[in-house]
Amino acid sequence: MTIVLAVPASLDEHTFEQVLDQLAAAPADAKLLVDARHTKWSSPYGLASLLCLAQSRAERPGFTLPEESDTLSYWARAGFFRHAEQLFELHGHVPRGRQGESNVLLDLTPITGSADVHEVVGRIQQKAAQILTQELGLDPKATVGFAMTLSEVCQNIVEHAGRGGWVMVQTYKWARRLGRRVVQIAVCDAGLGFRQSLESLPGRIVDDRWDDAAALEEAVIKGVSRHRDRGRGQGLAGARRYVGRWDGKLSVRSGTARIAIVPSWDDDPPLAEKLAPFAGSQVLVTIPERLPPRDEP
Amino acid sequence: MMQHIDVSSMLHQAVACDLYSNLVTRPTGAAVRAQIQALVGAVPDRSLTVIDFTHVQMIDFSCADEVVAKLLLPYSHGEAADDSYFIFRGLTEDHWDAVEAVLERHGLALLVEECGGAAPRGVLSPEARAAWEAVRALGAASVDAVAARLEVSRERAASALATLRQQRLVMCAEGMYRMVAAARG
Numbered sequence: 001m002t003i004v005l006a007v008p009a010s011l012d013e014h015t016f017e018q019v020l021d022q023l024a025a026a027p028a029d030a031k032l033l034v035d036a037r038h039t040k041w042s043s044p045y046g047l048a049s050l051l052c053l054a055q056s057r058a059e060r061p062g063f064t065l066p067e068e069s070d071t072l073s074y075w076a077r078a079g080f081f082r083h084a085e086q087l088f089e090l091h092g093h094v095p096r097g098r099q100g101e102s103n104v105l106l107d108l109t110p111i112t113g114s115a116d117v118h119e120v121v122g123r124i125q126q127k128a129a130q131i132l133t134q135e136l137g138l139d140p141k142a143t144v145g146f147a148m149t150l151s152e153v154c155q156n157i158v159e160h161a162g163r164g165g166w167v168m169v170q171t172y173k174w175a176r177r178l179g180r181r182v183v184q185i186a187v188c189d190a191g192l193g194f195r196q197s198l199e200s201l202p203g204r205i206v207d208d209r210w211d212d213a214a215a216l217e218e219a220v221i222k223g224v225s226r227h228r229d230r231g232r233g234q235g236l237a238g239a240r241r242y243v244g245r246w247d248g249k250l251s252v253r254s255g256t257a258r259i260a261i262v263p264s265w266d267d268d269p270p271l272a273e274k275l276a277p278f279a280g281s282q283v284l285v286t287i288p289e290r291l292p293p294r295d296e297p
Numbered sequence: 298m299m300q301h302i303d304v305s306s307m308l309h310q311a312v313a314c315d316l317y318s319n320l321v322t323r324p325t326g327a328a329v330r331a332q333i334q335a336l337v338g339a340v341p342d343r344s345l346t347v348i349d350f351t352h353v354q355m356i357d358f359s360c361a362d363e364v365v366a367k368l369l370l371p372y373s374h375g376e377a378a379d380d381s382y383f384i385f386r387g388l389t390e391d392h393w394d395a396v397e398a399v400l401e402r403h404g405l406a407l408l409v410e411e412c413g414g415a416a417p418r419g420v421l422s423p424e425a426r427a428a429w430e431a432v433r434a435l436g437a438a439s440v441d442a443v444a445a446r447l448e449v450s451r452e453r454a455a456s457a458l459a460t461l462r463q464q465r466l467v468m469c470a471e472g473m474y475r476m477v478a479a480a481r482g
Contacts, residue, residue, distance in 0.1 A: 114322040118312060121319050121355070144355050144391040151321040151357040159323070234358040234398060241398075 002062070003027075007036040011046030013251065013284050020276035023053065032061035034088065039066045044168035044186035045284050047080045047108060051166050052190040054087035056279040065092030078168065079107035105131060105169040105183065112164035117154045120167055121147050128183075131171055136181055137290040138246060145242045146183075146287070152235030153187040153283045160226065161191025161280055174288075178265055181289040190280040194219045194254040201226045212255030213273045220252050220259050239285060248287040254280070263288075299345045300336065304364070305352035307332045320356040326363025333368060343380040343468075345477060347410070351387030361395035366403045372465050373405055382465045382477045386410040406464050408477055415477055417466050424449075428457035429466060437473045 003026040008015040019034075026032065034050065042050075054061050063084060066072050075081060076095045084090060106124050110116065129143040150169065157165040171183040195215035199206060201224075218224035220240065225232035236252070240261055243250045251260035251268065258272040265288065308320055311328035320326060337346055348368075350356070356364070365385075371377040385407055388396060397419070400406065406419035417429055431446045432438050438446075444454035458474050461467040468475045 114324045115312070117322050118317045118319065118325070121321050122317055125319075125354070141391070145394065147319070147355055148321075148357045148395060151319075152359065155322055155357075155359055230403060232362075234362060234402060238358040238395070238398060 002031045002033050004033045004035050007034060007039045007050075009038055009040050011036075011039055011042035011050075013043065013045045013049075013253070013282070016046055016049050017275060019049075019053070020278050023278070024276035029058065031059055032057060034061055034063045037064050037067050040068050040071050042071075042075065044078075044108075044170045044184050045188065045282065047075065047078060048166040048168050048186045048188035049278075049282055050080075051083050051087060051108070052188045052278075052280055052282070054084070055163070056190040061088055063088035063090050065090060065094065069095075077107070078104055078170075079109070083108055083110065083166065103171045105171060106167065108166050108168045110164050111154050111157045111167055111187070111189075113158055114155075117151055117158065120154060121151050124150060124169060128169075131183065132287075135171060135289070136183060136287065137292070138287070142246055142287070145245070146185075149239045149242045149285055150185055152238055153185060153285065155235055156281070156283065157187065157189045157191065160194070160197040161189040163189065163191045163280075165189025165191065165280065178288060180291070183287050185285040186283070188280065188282040190278075193280050194252075197226050198224065199226075202228070211257070211273075213257035213259070213271055216252055216254055216257050216259040217271070220250075220261075239283075243285060243287065246287050247290075248285060251284045251286075253278070253282040298340050298342060299347070300340070301347045301349060302333055302336060303349050303352065304329065304333075305350075308353065318352065318354040320353050320360040320364060322357075323359045323363050326360035327367075329360075330364050330368050333364070337381050338379065340379075340381070343382075345382045345384065347384050347386050349386040350389075350392055353387070353392065356392050356395050358395045358398055361392075362399045362402075365396050365407070366399040366405060369405050369407060369465075370403060373403075373463065375463055382408075382468060384408045384410050384415045384477060406466060408466055417461075421464075421466075422457075422460070424453065424457045425460045425466075428454060429461055432458075432461075432467050432474050433476055437475050439472055439474070443474070 005019055005022045008018050072095050081094045105127055109120055125147055128146050132138045132142050133140050154167050165188055167187045169185050173181050195212050198215050220236050223233035223237040243261055247263050249263050249266055256275050256277050260268050260270055262268050262270055307329045311325055388409055400419035404420045406417050406421045408415040409418050427447055428443055431443045435442055440455045444451045462469045
């Protein structure tokens with residue numbers, strides 16, 4: 001029996017939940033067909049999470065490609081099909097897109113080890129400096145922190161996921177939602193997730209209050225790590241400071257919960273619980289364009 | 298003995314690649330620190346090591362924890378037997394974001410090379426900071442001299458100086474406390 005998961009027309013961290021709701025209703029061993037025929041757009045989070053969805057299944061799912069040629073072309077340039085063809089049975093004609101889309105700072109890149117983190121940080125630095133300062137109007141100081149944040153969230157995969165994941169960085173204009181340009185870092189894996197990772201800490205008490213939300217709160221807000229080493233757990237704390245300094249947003253989903261550091265321009269709840277379950281962890285960092293100061297009346 | 302360590306060169310050796318100039322990831326930081334510790338440990342007597350970040354483009358929190366904090370922790374905890382001192386050179390504001398965060402996390406201080414010589418940065422009590430300033434002003438100073446200058450009891454001065462000595466922020470020989478200073482070059 002094949003279960004069809006319909007991908008929304010616009011795929012981002014919110015609408016991906018619709019895919020997961022459908023997934024939750026499917027038996028674990030069911031054959032899946034991910035139907036993206038009517039999808040017209042996806043954020044980096046959406047593309048990386050689709051790869052994780054396939055990675056989380058024992059049997060390789062089918063994937064029906066988007067019908068819109070612009071969408072196909074863009075997903076190809078973002079590197080989606082290069083990885084998707086390893087994980088899905090693709091149905092449809094895969095375009096051989098050129099790489100180097102101007103607003104894709106970093107195409108979908110697998111992260112499996114420390115060398116990959118060096119590679120992505122090295123690749124992104126120069127382009128990030130130009131885009132953050134010239135297009136988003138941020139102080140040049142934002143550039144180094146951006147690379148640090150990218151490094152730390154990618155290391156989260158290497159250190160805790162137990163398997164590889166993906167990172168993608170892109171800028172685009174959030175016309176309806178914010179009316180400004182943003183840059184987004186999406187880092188997603190289908191590994192252990194925060195709860196299971198923290199449960200490996202010796203002496204951890206797993207009581208009835210311990211769940212995905214509690215694990216996220218410990219890791220993201222309190223900087224708790226599965227290691228006893230006091231120096232651990234600084235990566236996400238650093239990412240939190242960085243988004244705070246540049247009026248950005250950090251959201252981390254793991255298991256059945258999502259926690260977010262929410263800026264004034266966004267109305268997401270700081271904590272969402274009882275979401276449909278999904279393997280691993282999915283981190284999204286959003287930094288908005290800086291608005292020029294308003295003239296005093 | 299004084300030695301100079303170019304962290305960028307250590308990084309290239311650690312990752313076996315000349316293309317990377319960023320100190321990122323824990324394994325990289327641990328490898329760089331191991332090389333620094335090997336060089337420091339090879340010196341039998343008192344040593345001063347200048348740890349030079351001039352050619353390091355960026356350092357992240359994890360790497361700062363491995364390279365800087367874990368290098369200093371054994372001294373701060375009184376677990377290191379060797380008489381080693383460190384001055385950090387070429388730390389920019391960008392590096393400092395990560396380094397300051399790990400110093401605060403562990404309650405550590407270090408000496409940073411500035412125009413007027415080395416100066417302590419990081420977590421240091423007001424008394425210890427005042428004692429450090431007193432040693433700088435006096436050149437070489439006994440506990441009594443520092444106590445007199447700060448107008449505190451001998452015990453309090455001794456305690457502050459012992460903290461500075463343990464954190465390798467001042468040197469001590471024959472009862473006299475001195476600044477840690479490196480020649481440029």
